[in-house]
Amino acid sequence: MSVSLPSVFAKPxxxxxxxxxxxxxxxxxxxxxxxxxxxxxxxxxxxxxxxxNSEANSLSxxxxxxxxxxxxxxxxxxxxxxxxxxxxxxxxxxxxxRHATEAGCAGALMLPPFFxxxxxxxxxxxxxxxxxxxxxxxxxxxxxxxxxxxxxxPITHALIERLIAVYPHTVVGIKDSSGDWANTAAMLExxxxxxxxxxxxxxxxxxxxxGAAGCISATANIQPRAIASLLNAVTLExxxxxxxxxxxxxxxxQAQPMIPALKSIVAHFAKDSSWTRxxxxxxxxxxAQSGALLQQLQALDFSMPSMASLAAVAA
Amino acid sequence: MSVSLPSVFAKPxxxxxxxxxxxxxxxxxxxxxxxxxxxxxxxxxxxxxxxxNSEANSLSxxxxxxxxxxxxxxxxxxxxxxxxxxxxxxxxxxxxxRHATEAGCAGALMLPPFFxxxxxxxxxxxxxxxxxxxxxxxxxxxxxxxxxxxxxxPITHALIERLIAVYPHTVVGIKDSSGDWANTAAMLExxxxxxxxxxxxxxxxxxxxxGAAGCISATANIQPRAIASLLNAVTLExxxxxxxxxxxxxxxxQAQPMIPALKSIVAHFAKDSSWTRxxxxxxxxxxAQSGALLQQLQALDFSMPSMASLAAVAA
Numbered sequence: 001m002s003v004s005l006p007s008v009f010a011k012p013x014x015x016x017x018x019x020x021x022x023x024x025x026x027x028x029x030x031x032x033x034x035x036x037x038x039x040x041x042x043x044x045x046x047x048x049x050x051x052x053n054s055e056a057n058s059l060s061x062x063x064x065x066x067x068x069x070x071x072x073x074x075x076x077x078x079x080x081x082x083x084x085x086x087x088x089x090x091x092x093x094x095x096x097x098r099h100a101t102e103a104g105c106a107g108a109l110m111l112p113p114f115f116x117x118x119x120x121x122x123x124x125x126x127x128x129x130x131x132x133x134x135x136x137x138x139x140x141x142x143x144x145x146x147x148x149x150x151x152x153x154p155i156t157h158a159l160i161e162r163l164i165a166v167y168p169h170t171v172v173g174i175k176d177s178s179g180d181w182a183n184t185a186a187m188l189e190x191x192x193x194x195x196x197x198x199x200x201x202x203x204x205x206x207x208x209x210x211g212a213a214g215c216i217s218a219t220a221n222i223q224p225r226a227i228a229s230l231l232n233a234v235t236l237e238x239x240x241x242x243x244x245x246x247x248x249x250x251x252x253x254q255a256q257p258m259i260p261a262l263k264s265i266v267a268h269f270a271k272d273s274s275w276t277r278x279x280x281x282x283x284x285x286x287x288a289q290s291g292a293l294l295q296q297l298q299a300l301d302f303s304m305p306s307m308a309s310l311a312a313v314a315a
Numbered sequence: 316m317s318v319s320l321p322s323v324f325a326k327p328x329x330x331x332x333x334x335x336x337x338x339x340x341x342x343x344x345x346x347x348x349x350x351x352x353x354x355x356x357x358x359x360x361x362x363x364x365x366x367x368n369s370e371a372n373s374l375s376x377x378x379x380x381x382x383x384x385x386x387x388x389x390x391x392x393x394x395x396x397x398x399x400x401x402x403x404x405x406x407x408x409x410x411x412x413r414h415a416t417e418a419g420c421a422g423a424l425m426l427p428p429f430f431x432x433x434x435x436x437x438x439x440x441x442x443x444x445x446x447x448x449x450x451x452x453x454x455x456x457x458x459x460x461x462x463x464x465x466x467x468x469p470i471t472h473a474l475i476e477r478l479i480a481v482y483p484h485t486v487v488g489i490k491d492s493s494g495d496w497a498n499t500a501a502m503l504e505x506x507x508x509x510x511x512x513x514x515x516x517x518x519x520x521x522x523x524x525x526g527a528a529g530c531i532s533a534t535a536n537i538q539p540r541a542i543a544s545l546l547n548a549v550t551l552e553x554x555x556x557x558x559x560x561x562x563x564x565x566x567x568x569q570a571q572p573m574i575p576a577l578k579s580i581v582a583h584f585a586k587d588s589s590w591t592r593x594x595x596x597x598x599x600x601x602x603a604q605s606g607a608l609l610q611q612l613q614a615l616d617f618s619m620p621s622m623a624s625l626a627a628v629a630a
Contacts (some may be wrong), residue, residue, distance in 0.1 A: 060376065
């Protein structure tokens with residue numbers, strides 16, 4: 001297989017599915033979002049805007065469109081971005097994917113339509129194909145998004161094979177959020193050159209030797225530098241040390257409801273309680289829960305450095 | 316419990332989750348949709364526009380908004396309508412519910428947000444509460460929508476109790492698409508006066524004696540008159556006869572992928588093949604499949620009468 005990968009994929013990279021802040025009225029808070037994106041890039045992470053951990057499906061089409069524009073207007077390099085553009089409704093997926101492509105984003109991370117269950121590979125192929133043809137751009141790079149525990153709609157290997165066969169230049173990778181290592185390993189073996197991103201830094205130790213493209217991980221929101229250090233480690237000893245560090249932090253966080261936990265942590269280190277807000281159906285952590293989590297992280301010597309610019313937005 | 320039910324609920328009613336036609340370019344086909352809505356109302360059905368069988372989640376917000384306007388402009392009585400207005404994104408659910416309420420629709424049939432799984436009743440209560448408060452209208456009537464096989468997000472009895480306690484005037488009913496008769500029966504017993512709609516006419520024989528509000532059923536798209544006759548039956552013998560008729564048709568159709576099957580049947584009787592189109596991730600029936608289904612229905616003496624107006628739209 002020969003695909004043309006954007007330069008951002010030239011070596012293994014960490015991308016953060018950027019958590020989305022809300023105002024007191026639960027509107028999207030663009031200034032805080034932009035400041036956080038800038039912090040993440042400064043810490044060595046790429047931006048998987050509008051991911052699961054971004055509450056992307058809790059945002060309207062207009063909100064997603066406007067928020068990407070805000071980030072672009074702030075001067076953040078679109079070559080660092082893999083916005084989520086999948087949607088249940090084909091016109092929404094087309095509009096979001098077109099916008100991301102025209103903006104020069106490195107790629108579009110596309111959920112399958114996730115309302116109907118038991119849909120066929122024919123139907124999913126038609127969905128991806130309809131989007132690719134409607135966008136009709138040589139610049140488009142699609143990453144598939146396999147997260148069956150939320151979508152109920154798995155991306156099968158047979159579907160990947162069909163998509164690569166017809167769109168070798170466009171369908172260039174996948175995020176595997178299944179947590180099923182056997183699936184990740186099988187894709188790495190079956191589809192050489194295809195950019196396979198596990199959804200957890202804890203899998204990098206096994207995935208990198210098999211050619212993984214890096215990771216797109218929830219906890220990249222809070223430990224981007226550490227994951228980048230793991231990816232950039234020169235010696236095996238160095239890599240093992242970073243693996244241990246990032247794994248313990250991840251374990252502590254993933255024992256909690258992920259999104260409220262990430263937001264509580266960002267709120268704490270940005271000294272800005274507005275970060276704790278979530279949209280229904282999610283609920284924020286209560287102070288006892290977040291206090292316990294933060295104590296646990298403190299015991300691990302964890303902190304998020306250099307957040308003065310975020311505190312400044314709050315002031 | 317004392318709730319104020321719109322007059323359309325005064326006696327058990329059948330509502331059709333109206334199937335949505337598409338043009339050759341897969342845009343929403345408003346003239347065909349309006350003609351079909353008119354036919355359904357003429358056959359005695361209410362209109363549960365934008366339901367699961369309407370491919371509602373495959374339509375954009377703008378398409379749903381415009382399509383409801385088309386139906387209203389055609390002069391169809393909004394008191395006959397229960398449009399689906401639930402969505403993953405709170406702003407979408409608010410916009411759709413507000414539009415339906417301002418249009419004078421009898422009620423809004425609201426899916427829970429269905430991307431995240433394992434969400435709490437607190438989070439779901441917040442979602443419905445946020446929509447009700449944002450719409451802020453005495454005219455709003457919400458019907459909850461329990462379809463866990465697609466959403467992965469069940470509507471629990473504890474949630475219903477909380478919503479009724481806080482919004483007794485607004486949260487007036489539920490569509491139970493689970494197919495779990497024990498659940499339907501338990502709600503009918505626990506929540507007297509609450510409008511409980513099973514999703515299948517096949518359950519009416521058991522549900523009507525317990526106080527069911529009628530049904531909102533996929534196959535009401537093709538046999539509205541027969542289901543209305545069942546609901547209006549005066550004698551038990553008459554009811555039993557209609558029950559048998561509608562049940563055999565339903566059995567034949569539900570053995571197939573429901574939405575493509577319904578559309579193939581409408582296409583056949585409207586003499587208009589454009590009705591067979593679906594949006595990805597659904598796929599249309601192939602001619603062999605639809606031919607076999609139509610033969611089966613013919614053997615049951617099934618037909619859709621009085622469709623000249625639909626054929627006229629096609630001409």
